[in-house]
Amino acid sequence: MPVARLDEAVERTLTVKFELGMFDAKPLDPATATQTNNSEPHRKLALQAAREGAVLLKNDGILPLDRAKLKRVAVVGPNALRSHLGGYSADPERGVSLLDGVRTALGKAVEVRYARGCDITTEDLTWEGHWKPSVLLPDPKQQAKLIAEAVKVTRGADVAIVAIGENEATSRETWDGHLGDRDTLALLGAQNALLHALAETKVPIVLMAVNGRALELGEAIADSHAAIEAFYLGQETGTALAELLLGDVAPSGHLPITLPKSMGQLPVYYYRKPSARGDYLFSESKPLFPFGFGLTYTTFEHSAPAVSPAKVHAGERARVTFTTTNTGKRAGTDVAQLYVGAKQSSVTRPVRLLRGFERVKLEPGETREVSFEIIPDDLGIWDLAMQHSVEAGTYVLEVGSNAAELKSTLLEVIAP
Numbered sequence: 001m002p003v004a005r006l007d008e009a010v011e012r013t014l015t016v017k018f019e020l021g022m023f024d025a026k027p028l029d030p031a032t033a034t035q036t037n038n039s040e041p042h043r044k045l046a047l048q049a050a051r052e053g054a055v056l057l058k059n060d061g062i063l064p065l066d067r068a069k070l071k072r073v074a075v076v077g078p079n080a081l082r083s084h085l086g087g088y089s090a091d092p093e094r095g096v097s098l099l100d101g102v103r104t105a106l107g108k109a110v111e112v113r114y115a116r117g118c119d120i121t122t123e124d125l126t127w128e129g130h131w132k133p134s135v136l137l138p139d140p141k142q143q144a145k146l147i148a149e150a151v152k153v154t155r156g157a158d159v160a161i162v163a164i165g166e167n168e169a170t171s172r173e174t175w176d177g178h179l180g181d182r183d184t185l186a187l188l189g190a191q192n193a194l195l196h197a198l199a200e201t202k203v204p205i206v207l208m209a210v211n212g213r214a215l216e217l218g219e220a221i222a223d224s225h226a227a228i229e230a231f232y233l234g235q236e237t238g239t240a241l242a243e244l245l246l247g248d249v250a251p252s253g254h255l256p257i258t259l260p261k262s263m264g265q266l267p268v269y270y271y272r273k274p275s276a277r278g279d280y281l282f283s284e285s286k287p288l289f290p291f292g293f294g295l296t297y298t299t300f301e302h303s304a305p306a307v308s309p310a311k312v313h314a315g316e317r318a319r320v321t322f323t324t325t326n327t328g329k330r331a332g333t334d335v336a337q338l339y340v341g342a343k344q345s346s347v348t349r350p351v352r353l354l355r356g357f358e359r360v361k362l363e364p365g366e367t368r369e370v371s372f373e374i375i376p377d378d379l380g381i382w383d384l385a386m387q388h389s390v391e392a393g394t395y396v397l398e399v400g401s402n403a404a405e406l407k408s409t410l411l412e413v414i415a416p
Helices: 003-019 030-036 040-053 098-109 127-131 140-154 191-199 218-222 237-246
Strands: 055-059 072-076 111-115 159-165 205-210 226-229 300-302 306-308 311-313 318-326 332-342 353-362 367-374 393-402 405-414
Touching: 040 237, 072 098, 072 140, 098 111, 098 159, 098 237, 111 140, 140 191, 159 191, 191 205, 191 218, 205 218, 205 237, 300 332, 300 393, 306 405, 318 332, 318 353, 318 393, 318 405, 332 367, 353 367, 367 393
Parallel strands: 072 111, 072 159, 159 205, 205 226, 311 405
Antiparallel strands: 055 226, 300 318, 306 318, 318 367, 332 353, 332 393, 393 405
């Protein structure tokens, strides 16, 4: 490596350390660090991130829950009693579980019952748990007893909020003597059996998927009246989910991944190459939920996009514009997305790539114009000479709320 490149790398590292005050003569004050860590502003930021990170996948109308109509709520599941942070996370000194969040939000006016329902592993490991070398599956006989207890707790409830998924022990790094990978995306253990049993009670189920990666959630969602993909929402998990369930905050998260129907669909991602891809015997190639998907408590409609100018020379810029309208009865936030593809290319390129997104908060009936600037980097490729260039031709500009439901326009690029 040239010394100049090494100096450049060192300079970047040292600049960050200088900006953090690590080279100041005055030593760091432990009391100040303790006071700053987990301070009220930090907690508010963690809560806002959790509110905006949860993704509503399904809602048959049960959400948001009406406080006035609730008398008894069942909170069930192996992930209901603790907030999850994922591996490589330090102890936040605070963690609001789903159960705690629901109880706090509903107060004493509503009876909240809890049952574990089943286990994911023999231990629900803490944030330190990903370092333990062995992970064991629970005893099936014990799981049957836990499911029976959950059914008993759920009967007579107005709604069952069920938290399933993974924990830090089943979604972690692998090295010699420390297993962490899995050969399937199926829910571990008796989680699907738990949901089947709860569905037989006829009590409406609101599913909470708490996991560090994509899972096969088709069966679980089919048993549920509503479903939220929570991933790992951090220390304010319970507070944020309770707010979303009760409509104090409207869901606005969108999937940063594609959720497959089954492991057999993999690889399945929105930026696939344009080669032929057919459906399967007795199934289709369409995923369970596409990249960018996310529902809220209202609906949005996008107009057909327009681009100006419609023709540019390579290296020039354009702007694509459209409107988004809140067509529902509640305020909400649309996450408008821009994708770019090409009709032809000298090298194989993805059919589309996400090139921009914008959060647009709208009142019922409100319409707002959204625009994205198209810059050369949005259109460019690494060509056969390994040079980054913008080729002449027709480009497809698509807008929408996810990668599968899009409206398009065309941009012509003329050789310089």
